[in-house]
Amino acid sequence: MALVFPFHPRVTVTLLVLLSVLSLAAGGKLLVVSVDGSPWFSTQELLGILRRKGHEIVVVAPEVTLHLKPSENFALKTYPVPFTQDEMDGNARAFFKDAFEEGSFLERFFRLQEKLKILTESAFITCEQLLNNKEIIRYLEESKFDALFTDPVFPCGAILAEHLSIPSVYFARGMPCGLDSEATQCPSPPSYIPRPFTGNADRMNFLQRAKNILVDASNLFLCNFFFQPYEKLASEFLQRDVTVLELLRKASVWLLRYEFVLDYPRPMMPNMIALGGINCAHKQLPQEFEAIVNASGEHGIVVFSLGSMVSEIPMKKAMEIADALGSVPQTVLWRYTGEVPPNLPKNVKLVKWLPQNDLLAHPKTRAFITHGGSHGVYEGICNAVPMVIMPLFGDQMDNAKRVESRGAGLTLNILEMTSKDISDALKAVINDKKYKENIQRLSDLHLDRPIHPLDLAVHWVEFVMRHKGAPHLRPAAHDLNWIQYHSLDVIAFLLAVVLLFLFISLKCCMFCCRRCCSKKGRKSKSKSKTH
Amino acid sequence: MALVFPFHPRVTVTLLVLLSVLSLAAGGKLLVVSVDGSPWFSTQELLGILRRKGHEIVVVAPEVTLHLKPSENFALKTYPVPFTQDEMDGNARAFFKDAFEEGSFLERFFRLQEKLKILTESAFITCEQLLNNKEIIRYLEESKFDALFTDPVFPCGAILAEHLSIPSVYFARGMPCGLDSEATQCPSPPSYIPRPFTGNADRMNFLQRAKNILVDASNLFLCNFFFQPYEKLASEFLQRDVTVLELLRKASVWLLRYEFVLDYPRPMMPNMIALGGINCAHKQLPQEFEAIVNASGEHGIVVFSLGSMVSEIPMKKAMEIADALGSVPQTVLWRYTGEVPPNLPKNVKLVKWLPQNDLLAHPKTRAFITHGGSHGVYEGICNAVPMVIMPLFGDQMDNAKRVESRGAGLTLNILEMTSKDISDALKAVINDKKYKENIQRLSDLHLDRPIHPLDLAVHWVEFVMRHKGAPHLRPAAHDLNWIQYHSLDVIAFLLAVVLLFLFISLKCCMFCCRRCCSKKGRKSKSKSKTH
Incomplete structure (x- = not known):
């Protein structure tokens, strides 16, 4: 049934605006998923401010976490996972202990990969447990959240946002295998934007630039290794084939923990908000x-x-x-x-x-x-x-x-x-x-900044809640395929037109030349005949 | 003589910080050049706020202007130009009157071009008069400004900033022939960023994208037409060969009158600040x-x-x-x-x-x-x-x-x-x-924005004055040539390596095959001999 207002259209518009302002004043409803580890510390501060501004916050987390603890600022909904706190702490300890253990580069690389696999696997199992937890999922479906806040490195939040059809705000420093650039359609020329873990700076020599491009190429495989299990899980849960990239592209706003005193200047998209230093708000020293x-x-x-x-x-x-x-x-x-x-x-x-x-x-x-x-x-x-x-x-x-x-x-x-x-x-x-x-x-x-990063983060979370997303910040590039984005089809077409034009011009010239020559030939022949 | 502080190094650092804060509190010194026409209205408001914050502002302008008038907010330094107010107003009137006059597309195009030429020529003469005015130039050299504020469409301000070795803040909606993208090193894919005057939106079909790319190509000539006179003038004035692009690339901050409710989402560089709606501050209705x-x-x-x-x-x-x-x-x-x-x-x-x-x-x-x-x-x-x-x-x-x-x-x-x-x-x-x-x-x-565009503009002008520019926002892309920026050298090198590898592998295979065959041949020969 359509909602009918018994007023003049202009009065209706004003009333609707007023209602939306009032609903904001009454506070929005924010769902927080998949944030743990050190990003939790700044998230916690952000949630504190949002709570004080009258928003209702629900944090969904596994029963076993690294840093996430209950707080009066949010309602904590937990779900069981098939490992204990000791096991989790042990895995994390083993991972970081590894950094101090000596060995050849290859030995260390494989040891690290093995430990990383254990950590990512436990993150994946945590996500699987959440999506398979019918009770929590039903609760989330019924709760009608205004927005979802998540760390996209573990794309469980992105899958949930899609399922619940709510806009999402991402909080990250970056993504594995450069997926953040692809998901935001943000240009990231490898010629001056150093790839993570390469040790490159923004000014690179030829070999460093080559290394940067090789890392880009290897990312194709790394992304697969990292995100394929989630794609299978997401496709099953959402009951249609989806890729993680497809899900990440739907983010309304990316709150990124970088800025340009520490990080190198680079292009940004309008929905990428630089928040480096968000964790620097001071409290009284105990x-x-x-x-x-x-x-x-x-x-x-x-x-x-x-x-x-x-x-x-x-x-x-x-x-x-x-x-x-x-x-x-x-x-x-x-x-x-x-x-x-x-x-x-x-x-x-x-x-x-x-x-x-x-x-x-x-x-x-x-x-x-x-x-x-x-x-x-x-x-x-x-x-x-x-x-x-x-x-x-x-x-x-x-x-x-x-x-x-x-x-x-x-x-x-x-x-x-x-x-x-x-x-x-x-x-x-x-x-x-x-x-x-x-x-x-x-x-x-x-x-020396016009606004504190924490206030900027609060603004954008509230913005997404108020306006049900930020579609006006979504670039049209998302609708283009790789060939179209790089205008390769247009360039090929224009080149073909130019070549065709040159070919026809050449043919015309040759035809004219031939006619001239044959005329001359005939003339000289007829001349020789008359002589 | 070096300045020596008779204190402990840490005390010296603290003192220097205090001094810089105090010099800010005492206000900076801002030079404003080449701003007239409608951008003057928002500039005027901005200057009013800067004045109230204690900064000293000097506006340099020709004696004949469109909208620029003296004010208590700044000191106005004028210089003579070889045309009268009536002539200037007449030219502007004729230019805009032309928009109402009918005719075929070509007729209107050539009429418009003729009128545009008169307007740009008078802007060029104005710039020439300023740079040749020894008295004003000496005054500017002696005045020790902290920064220069200018509309870069007429690059007179950019030339002056270079001569005076002071950082500059640009205030623009865009530049002719897409020079803003080049000068900021901001990627601007023609596949979804419509070029000005094409009537294209951000979602384009194949032919519209082709039109966009053709406009890019034509910009090479348009830039020449528009900026070549300034290059000659700048080279003479600065006594070394410079291009306008080279000068524009030195801008510390670009304050751009666009944002993403009206304009289409696109990449931005860290020193590009979107200020659309800067002119919306309300006053009391008379x-x-x-x-x-x-x-x-x-x-x-x-x-x-x-x-x-x-x-x-x-x-x-x-x-x-x-x-x-x-x-x-x-x-x-x-x-x-x-x-x-x-x-x-x-x-x-x-x-x-x-x-x-x-x-x-x-x-x-x-x-x-x-x-x-x-x-x-x-x-x-x-x-x-x-x-x-x-x-x-x-x-x-x-x-x-x-x-x-x-x-x-x-x-x-x-x-x-x-x-x-x-x-x-x-x-x-x-x-x-x-x-x-x-x-x-x-x-x-x-x-719904975290800060009013006018406050943002004030912040960035003050930032540039306080820190003598914003070099930390300058992308390393400025140090690369076109081939390096697009990594064409690296791609060619990697392709060559792959091809060489394939060629050697193929040769090895062929060599092995040949040896096998010849062995077989010899074997069969020797067999036939033994038989």
């Missing part, structure tokens, strides 16, 4: 940490954390690190949950957790030793603290290269570094003022 | 207009303006328009300075000027008759007023197509339209509620 910092005297402190995922380091390495930390006069706050190294110097305080961003914000903080995760690196930039980076995995190598190439920190190879290397690097970033000046310049540029 | 609007009764008003440049319309056309305006019950406010049509109906009030945006904002405004300039169209969208568009020139046809394709207005051909056409179109946009609904939807999307 009293116990304030006391430690204040007690550090004129030398101040060094903050040291290899991220929430690394719980233990091989003892030999840990002792080398401890040895190096003892060589600086600063108090070192080291987030570490493994076995305490017996040579732990007096100036090092081990803690199970530390308020990283708030410690970095303290004016007494002199340096930051980090694994180079994008969250940590942005916190280093926000707070203008020079860094010593020990990358372990993923985009951490690339982040480290970016910081180092800007003279704002130094990078160490976690496998090869000696105690002296660590000590030298740490002393350099603390005492050589160029590191502080460079990170200060980056920080000034980064913080 | 009392005389308030009175007219209030007296219009339940039917409300229609706002009619063909822009500040059209002063008169041929009498026959004016009478047809007047006739049509009489057919609606609304009061029509018509901005018109030409001879009053004798058949002017009672509901039409001719005015020499009207506060267009503030009138459109009035809830009693039912429709907007406009020539489709981007300023006017954005004001129509901001205020959700359905439009009847009579495009005259330039991007107005494209703007009209965009509004019409979104069902938010109707377009009329200014040469062919009859009194009935105008009346029908006007009645349709007023009475058919779909137009109001569509423009309301566009308006809701357009106004």
Whole structure:
């Protein structure tokens, strides 16, 4: 039955606008799926603000998670998975422990791949369990959400958004195998946009550019390896053949954890919002940490954390690190949950957790030793603290290269570094003022923005909820195939026309020449006859 | 002499940061060059805000301008030009009058080109006069500006920025011959980004895509026609060979008067800031207009303006328009300075000027008759007023197509339209509620933004002044030539490697086969011998 308003059309329009504004004021309904690991930390802050603005938030998560915990800001709906918390933590620990284990490049590569397979498989099983959980799916179908918020790296959220016919907001730093560029139709010329994990910067020589293109070619297989299981699952669940790319292309807005102080300038599409530094909102430093910092005297402190995922380091390495930390006069706050190294110097305080961003914000903080995760690196930039980076995995190598190439920190190879290397690097970033000046310049540029990334993220989530998506930001490129997009059909047609024209012109010329010659020939013949 | 601070390095850094903050608080120094015509209106507002924020602004302009007038917000430095105000106004009038004159397509094209040549020539002479004015140039050299703000369509500002070695901010809707894409290194695939003046939308059929590519090809010649005189002038002035493209590539930030409710979604570079709707800030409606609007009764008003440049319309056309305006019950406010049509109906009030945006904002405004300039169209969208568009020139046809394709207005051909056409179109946009609904939807999307475009413009001008440019937003693509950018060298190399590999493999196979065959042959021979 159509809704009929017994008013003049103009009054009806005004009423509808008012109703939509009121429905916004009453808050929207947001579904959050497939966000865990370090992206959860900034998601949590975002959800807190959305909750305070009156929106209703439901987070769907497996019973076993890495960081996701219940909160008063959202309703948590959990579903069972066929593994325990210990098994999951063990897998994650094993994965990160691997980064410290030596071996030839090939040995390490295959070991890493094996561990990665275990992690991605458990993510896939988690997704399978969700989609097969009839009770939760029925609940979601009945709940009438306004939008879905998800980390697209695990495309479970994308499948659900399609099933529920609701618009989605993605929150990511990038996608495996460059699928984000394809899904957003964002041009990404390999000539100056370095591919992840290549160690390339934006200025590349010939061989680096060749490496970049080869990575693009290998992505065709990598994408298949990573996403094929999800395609099968999605096709079964949605009861029609779909590809993951097809699903990702439907995203309304991509909130991307990068921007152009750390990351290299590159094209963006209108629905790609750069939010690098979203995790830099400050809170009050807890009293116990304030006391430690204040007690550090004129030398101040060094903050040291290899991220929430690394719980233990091989003892030999840990002792080398401890040895190096003892060589600086600063108090070192080291987030570490493994076995305490017996040579732990007096100036090092081990803690199970530390308020990283708030410690970095303290004016007494002199340096930051980090694994180079994008969250940590942005916190280093926000707070203008020079860094010593020990990358372990993923985009951490690339982040480290970016910081180092800007003279704002130094990078160490976690496998090869000696105690002296660590000590030298740490002393350099603390005492050589160029590191502080460079990170200060980056920080000034980064913080000089018209709006805080967290507010920008809130705006776009609300925008998608209010307007049921953002179709006006969807480029028409999505409707073209590869040949059409690159205008190859038009170029071939125009070339054919030009060639045809040249051919006909040539034929005409030859025909004219022949006629002239034959006329001349006849003339000379007739002349010779008359003579 | 180097500046030496007698402090600890860390104290020095803090002091330097403090000093830079203080210098900002004391205000920067902005030079404004080559902004006239309709872009001046929004520039003026922007300069007003910058002035109130404590910045010093100097506008350099010829003694004869279209709209630029002295103001308390800036110091105006003028220089003489070899033509009078009457001559300039006459040229502009003749140019716009031409739009109403009939003739075959070719006749109109050549007439328009002739008039356009006169206008661009006078702009070029203006630039020449500025660069040859030793007194002003010396003053500018001595004034030590922090940044230069200019409309890059006339590249006089770009030449000056290069000479003065100061960063520049461009304010434009686009550039002739697609030079903006080239200068920003922004990808602009012709397969879904319609070229100006083609009448194409973002969804094109094969022939429209072919037309788009042919326009790209013709741009090579058009750019030459338009910018070659400036290249000669710039090379002489800067005393080295430069191209206009080379100068434009140095812009720190491009403030672009478009966004994606009116314009089609397309890639953007990090230093391209979309500011469509920058001109929609409301002021109080003057009392005389308030009175007219209030007296219009339940039917409300229609706002009619063909822009500040059209002063008169041929009498026959004016009478047809007047006739049509009489057919609606609304009061029509018509901005018109030409001879009053004798058949002017009672509901039409001719005015020499009207506060267009503030009138459109009035809830009693039912429709907007406009020539489709981007300023006017954005004001129509901001205020959700359905439009009847009579495009005259330039991007107005494209703007009209965009509004019409979104069902938010109707377009009329200014040469062919009859009194009935105008009346029908006007009645349709007023009475058919779909137009109001569509423009309301566009308006809701357009106004739902995290920050007002005017504030965004202020932020970026200040950013460039504070940081002496924005080099971190400059893509590395600027350092590549055409072959490198498109990776053609790498692709050729990889192809060569693959072909070489195939060739060697084939040769090896053939060699092996031959050896096998010859062995067999020898064997069979030796066999036959033994037999």
